[in-house]
């Protein structure tokens with residue numbers, strides 16, 4: 001680390017749990033963030049400020065006036081600009097040392113496989129059930145930990161789906177891919193502004209914990225926040241051996 005880096009990251013280095021070694025791990029890490037909206041904004045800003053060496057940011061959308069109430073990486077001036085470019089500009093303004101790659105596209109399974117395999121940790125910051133399932137399947141295939149967050153109205157939830165230890169559930173163990181959910185479109189739903197900030201910031205925290213090995217991750221636990229009463233509920237989640245994505249039957253059949 002250079003003298004500038006030692007100063008910039010000094011408040012991490014001062015932590016016994018991180019120190020120089022942990023910060024070196026953060027500098028060497030590559031995080032994939034899918035979605036540069038409400039969750040992706042704080043997640044991307046904190047991961048950039050913390051010095052994650054490489055960040056790949058994926059989103060096909062452009063900044064809209066209705067986004068600005070909660071998507072804090074974007075500005076009034078950048079309405080109409082691609083969200084990935086707008087967010088990258090905000091990230092570089094905080095930390096020009098981070099290598100940021102932007103992809104303005106809606107990624108399919110094949111593109112996801114390539115992107116996930118390159119990254120050490122994946123953040124699902126999308127708001128679309130089908131995309132969430134595709135990201136989870138790619139993370140299971142590549143054995144990459146997935147930090148998935150969601151926020152709508154006054155409700156938020158977050159967990160880590162880590163296929164590496166072998167006995168942790170994946171996203172599909174909990175939310176079956178063939179379930180007939182009514183697609184909740186964020187374009188028509190209300191969202192209490194700080195909810196996405198709370199959950200997106202926690203996603204950044206879990207990603208940094210996974211990178212540095214600090215504490216225990218949220219793997220196997222789903223945290224749910226009721227923002228009206230500001231009450232957290234923790235639910236233990238288990239691997240489903242019949243899960244169509246990570247289940248034993250699926251693995252045996254190839």
Ligand SMILES: [Zn+2]
Pocket residue numbers: 169170171172173174240243244245246247
């Ligand atoms: Zn599963």
